[in-house]
Amino acid sequence: MQIYLAPMEGLLDHVLRDMLTRLGGVDLCVTEFVRVSGTLLPNKTFYRIAPELLHGSRTPSGVPVRVQLLGSDPVCMAENAAKLAALGPLGIDLNFGCPAKTVNRHRGGAVLLDEPETVHAIVAAVRSAVPAHLPVTAKMRLGYTDRSRKLECAQAIEAAGAAELVVHARTKTDGYRPPAYWEELPAIREAINIPLIANGEIWTVGDFQRCRTVSGCDDIMLGRGMVAAPGLARAAKGEGDASWSEVAPLLPLFWEKVEPEVLPKHRAGRLKQWLAYLRKIYPEADxxxxRCRTLVDPAEVEQAVFPALDKQTAASHA
Structure with missing residues (x-):
């Protein structure tokens, strides 16, 4: 059984990947997408999204990282994939699942699920452009507005040479609203001969187990559930959940590592974003x-949050 950490634009960047993989249980990460739109991207673009490329394409705790590309032009996607391949990723993933309106409006992400022939062309072009040893994988949803072409798309992806397929068990129209339709996945699994990884609405170990049972998939990709419960992958493997005393030390480290990545006015937002997920599980995070939900100035956030965090930690050790 393999557990993957999902790509989530605007949330699960390399800093949060670093934090979550420190607690164990994750076997593979996929980056947020690199947008490919008509030009050959400079190396700095790939390094910005995936600085792990500078360290063997692994997180600081050693978890392999695949880099995800998003675009609709097979030739341009192939050229950028070839350039990326030279930087040493441990795999290239292709995005056919992003539901964002701006992305879909420019023929990227989930909108391509109405065009299985285009999906096939993109995967085939990328597969032929990169070395044979490098895995090319894909992530899709059940469809754009409906599920009628899910098997066509999955088969197109396999036929084009993809090594694995992740399916987020909702359509673009479903967005992120519960439930995820795991019961749709067995038909896809039966229709293809490459590994199928299930994804969507897995917040607890119980969800994880039900998803495996209903979908018939051995391997699972975790997204928002892992952000809220950083020990979820570990717990799903029977290795014990993460207590607040394990999660708490990650917050000042996260705060420090976010600083060079964003403007000062956005730094507080990144911390509040993660705490908003953590508070679903941990009262201490709530x-x-x-304490900081109305604050923007980094100095005020530090004064409000970290002394309180120190008190929590001291109390837990008392």
């Missing part, structure tokens, strides 16, 4: 979130 306390910290309430």
């Amino acid at each position: 306390e910290l979130f309430l």
Whole structure:
């Protein structure tokens, strides 16, 4: 059984990948997408999304990282994939699942699920452009507005040479609204001969187990559930959940590592974003979130959050 950490634009960047993989249980990460739109991207673009490329394409704790590309032009996608391949990723993933309106409007992400022939052309072009040893994989949803072409798309992806397929068990129209339709996945699994990884609405170990049972998939990709419960992958493997005393030390480290990545006015937002997920599981995170939810100035956030965090940690060790 393999557990993957999902790509989530605007949330699960390399800093949060670093934090979550420190707690164990994750076997593979996929980056947020690199947008390919008509030009050959400079190396710095790939390094910005995936600085792990500078370290063997692994997180600081050693978890392999695949880099995801998003675009609709097979030739341009292939050229950029070839350039990326020279930087040493441990795999290239292709995005056919992003539901964002701006992305879909420019023929990227989930909108391509109405065009299985285009999906095939993109995967085939990328596969032929990169070395044979490098895995080319894909992620899709059940469809754009409906599920009628899910098997066509999955088969197109396999036929074009993809090594694996992740399916987020909702359509673009479904967005992120519960439930995820795991019961749709067995038909896809039966229609292809490459590994199928299930994804969508897995927040607890119970969800994880039900998803495996209903979908018939051995391997699972975790997204928002892992952001809220950083020990979820570990717990799903029977290795014990993460206590707040394990999660708490990651917050000041996260705060430090976010600083060079964003403008000062956005730094507080990144911390509040993660705390908003953590508070679903940890009362201590709820306390910290309430202390800083109206603050923007980094110095005020530090004053409000980290002394309180120190008190929580001291109390837990008392």
